[in-house]
Structure formats: C-alpha cells, structure tokens
Amino acid sequence: MTMLAGGTVLAIDAGGTSCRALLCSQSGEVLGYAQGGPANYHSIGEGQARKVITKLLQSLPCRPSSVECAVFGLAGLDTRKDREVLTAVAVDTLRAAAIQTDQLLLENDGMVTLIGATGGSDGLLIIAGTGSIACGVALDGRRVRVGGWGSRAGDEGSGYCIGMDALRHALRTADGREKQSGICAVILQEKGMVDVEELINWLYSSDFSVDSVAALAPAIFTLADNGDWQARTIVNNALNELSLMAATVIDKLALSDTNLHTVLAGGILEKNSWLREKLAHSIQKLAPQAHFAPAVYPPIVGGLLLGLRASGGLVLPGTLQRIMAGIP
Template sequence: MGKRSIPLLAIDGGGTKCLVVFMDRQGNVLGQGKGGSSNYQGIGKDGVIRELLFGMEEAIADLRQKDDSGVPQAEIEVECAVFALAGLDTEYDRRVITGLVQEVLERLPIRVKHLIVENDGYAALLGATGGQPGILAIAGTGSIIFGINEQGRTARAGGWGHRVGDEGSGYWIGKQAVMAILKAHDGREPGTRLAEWVLPHLGMAHEEDLFNWMYGPDYSVEKLSELTCVVGQAASAGDQEAQRILEAAAHELFIGVAAVIRHLSFLDKPFTMILQGGVLQNEGHVRELLMRKIQAYAPQVQPDEARKEPIYGVTAMGLAYLQVQTPAEA
C-alpha cells in the first residue's frame, strides 16, 4: 500500500453536527464528510468515536473518489490535523478528547504528523471575525461567548455544558418550557398554553408523559433543544410564559456577552458583534432583544455577519501552522 500526503485535515465538531475536510496548502477542499454531534458531554465517549469515524470515513471515501494519484487505497499521511470539538472546556476535557481523537485515528488509514485539539467555539470565533477584534455569541443546542481583542487576547463566558450552564441555549429554553408546563400543571404558577404546543410536538397527550420522557431512555439534550421552535410559536401566539422564557434567554446571553466585553476592555471601543446558532438565527425576538441590550451597554458595538463558517476558523489554525514550517519540517 502506498502513501498519499495531505497537508491538512480539519474537523469542526459541534453539538449538532461534525464537518470533516481534507485540504491542500491553498485551502482547496480535497475531500469532505459529515457526522452527527461530537460533544462527549452530551452523547458520551462512544458516541463521539462513532460520529467522528462516520464523518472521517465519508471524507476518506470522497478523497479517494477524487484521487488521481494512481495509488489505490493509499494510506493517508496528514501533515497537520486540527480537531475543534464541542465539550472541550477544561484541561481534563482536553485530555479526554485528545484520547478519543487518537483512538479514532488508530482505526483509520491515517497517520498524523502534528495534531491540534481545540474548542469549537474558538475556531468559530476565528472564522467569524477573521482574527479582528470582536465577540461571537453562539446559542444553539448549547451556548458560549468568545471574544478576541486587537492584541489577540481572547476571553470566553459560558459554555459549561447543560448540567451547570448553557444559559440562553436551545436546551435551556426547552428545559424552561418543561418546567413551566409542570409548574402550571401543579398550580404553582399562573397558567400557560405552552403544553398545547409542546405535548403534540413530542407526540404526547398529558403532562405526566412529559415527566416520564424527561427521565426515560428516549430523552436527549438535542430533543429538548428542539422545543425552542414551539416556544417561539407559543410566544408569537401571545403566551406570556413563552415570551418570558425567550426574554430570559436573551438576558442570560447578554450577561455572558457583557462579561467578555469587560474582560477585553471593549466598553468604550469599537468591536464587531456576531450572533450564531439556531436560537439566535431563528428566534428573532431573542436576537433583537439581545442586540438592544448590548448596544445600550457598549454603544460602539458594530453588529456584523460572520465572515466565514466555523470550519474556516479550524482550517485557519492548521494553515497557520503549515505556513511557519520549514520545507524540511513540512
């Protein structure tokens, strides 16, 4: 079996999907694949291995289909591999995730010379801002806020996972909706019509079914996060509790953004503000309320769109590494 040298392998693995690309030094895509969630805190270690393998095997198949090297089924030698994965929040997480990545690589016909393992939020920040001063707020299944200033110093807030954090995220909104339904069912809080949207969405008839699902084998963080859309529908229909939940989500996200603004001394300086993730892209009420709060707190903020998708932040890290290598090292 021969060998095929590939400069870069880049993996952007979030709480919803995992994108895998092989690239040359000019940033051209040579092969790509896609897997599911790669956050080990949500789907477990075996789940991460399964989804990474699926995405990488698909990318390898795509690479070989386009291969004109004349070497059939060649082993792939990667100069630099960058894995930007959700769930990397502490040094312990880094050790765990690095171990999972190494196990995945051992199962594939890939040999990596240099491995970089990073948080997916940091990669998304680089892709969104192009490395320029700015803050990226992500609220999808989970939530996190990352920022970078003119000196290249970074700061983050949130991103501590669904058990102790992820405020303002889809998961958090879904959980608040379930809590509101059960409290209203008990008579502990004023009535809400949220059950009229949530129960049919989940294929349920009674509030007790909701309780059983939350503690049963079919429950998942991702499924709970999907309730965000029906909370939005209830809010649009005038349900006050649904509106309160979305307003609280915006406020929780603002608290995180404000912390990063202070850490990076952006209060009286211009900076770009980018909002990403399903909650902020699909729930206009949350997005608009959050931006109003930020503009009142830091008047020089400049709302902007992401310059590139998160995967480009991942590839930027890898290409930066390749650029500083001498020909002998590369």
C-alpha cells in the same frame, strides 16, 4: 493511498450533530473533504467518538501520509481532562488513518466557529441553539469563553433552558402554584398529549431528551409573540442570560471600544428575530461600534485558518476564498 507533498493542513470539525474533515495546501487548494456523524464524546462515548472520527479520516478521498498541522475543533472540549481524553483520540485516530502530523492543535468547537465566523480577526460569537455559549477573541489573540457548561448546570438562554422553564411552569400551574398561561396547552399539543400526567410520565421516561425539550422553544416563541405573559417572561430570561454572557466576554477582553465583529448564531437566535435584535441592542450598549454580520466562513475553515497560521504564518484573504471555492 495517495501520497501528498508536505505543507498541507488538515482540519477536523467534530461537532455534536455532525463532523467533517478538510485538507488543503498552504495556498488554499482543497485536497480532500469528508463528512460524518455526531462526534461529541460526552454524548456518544469515547469509543464511538473514536470510531466516527477514524471513519471520517479514512473516508478522505485524497489521504496524505503526513501533514504539517492537524487542527481538531471539538465539541465537549471543556476541561483539562477533556483535553487529555481528546488528545489521545486525535493521536490514535490519525494513526488509524495512517496520517502523521508535525503539529497537533485541539480547540473547543465554539472557538473554531468564532475564528471562522470573523475570518480570524477579533470578534464576539454568541451561539444559542440546543445549548449556548459565548466566545471572544481580542486583537492581541487573548481568548475567553463564557457559559456552555452543558444542560445539567449551564447552557443558560438556550433552547433547552427555554423548554425546561416552560415545563416547570406547566407543572406549577397544574398543581395551582402559578396561574394558568397558554404554555401548558401548547406543550401538550406539541407533544400530542392529553394531560399533565402524560407530561410527567414522559419527563421520567426514556423518550425524554435534551433535544426534545429544546424542540419546545419555537412554540414558546409563538406564544410570546401573541402576548402570553409567561412565555414573554421565559423569553426575556433567555435574553437576559445571553446578554450577560456577551457582557462578560466584552468586559473580560476589554472589547467595549473596539470595532467588534459580532456573530449571533444557532437555531434559537436564527428563529427569533425579536430575541436577536434585543440581544444586538444590549451588545451595542456595551460596545457601541459593534457590528453584526453572518459568519464569514464555516467552523471547518476556522480550523484550517488556525492550522495555516501555525504552520506557515500569514494567511492572505485569497487563500480562505480559494478554500471556500474548493469545498464540495
């Protein structure tokens, strides 16, 4: 194990599909980088999350015995109980990797994504992928999140919700409650099924998953583009939900009159330009000076930025650019 001088910051981005760790000096020199598998403890269990993060930290090529600040950006950090569980995970995995830290910060992965996306300024982030969430940071540092409560009772406007709306409609057309649209045929085609009975079997089989439902969304988008009335209704509902999430963040942080850096991210918003443009339009109605830009930095740099600020104070733009240049 290489010994490093103090003043270094470690960021861990522990997401639902992959995780990474990045170590840098106060001046932005990248000292180590590693990648690993999914790490959301709600999906894979606490024990597996510990294993994944321990392995991630142990695979850092240049491992310090101590850092000034360790920042964990964590999928599944939603409640006090999550914070308790994940603080223990962070403390124990750092110990297992023999890394001491002066400060330990835990943030929801959405918030770290937003801070990276805006380079640490005030801003608004809407993510719509398999799940959905809206996060905002005000100039005075206040933070707000809306939505993102998971597939069971939240994630409105997400790929999962679009897929479930389509599945419910298919069943309602099958028994005659709603008139036929193109949706049922498209779902069966996507799933390689012959009829709705196979669909019902699948719904209650072990093959059913949140991801496999969200995977239906692109086919619904194509149908909507081709004028299918019910597909359009479903996509419109998703738009309304995402617009409401954005409006709620803008209202709670009083961002209407700010030069709002807005980032629209996630597979659903990347794939559907109609949805992205309509959502941008509805945000601009509420915050006329809002401007839309891709994320400036990835989530892991958002985590480092928080750590650098917590341990050293002012972070110059050159520092973040140096970090970006140093990521393998």
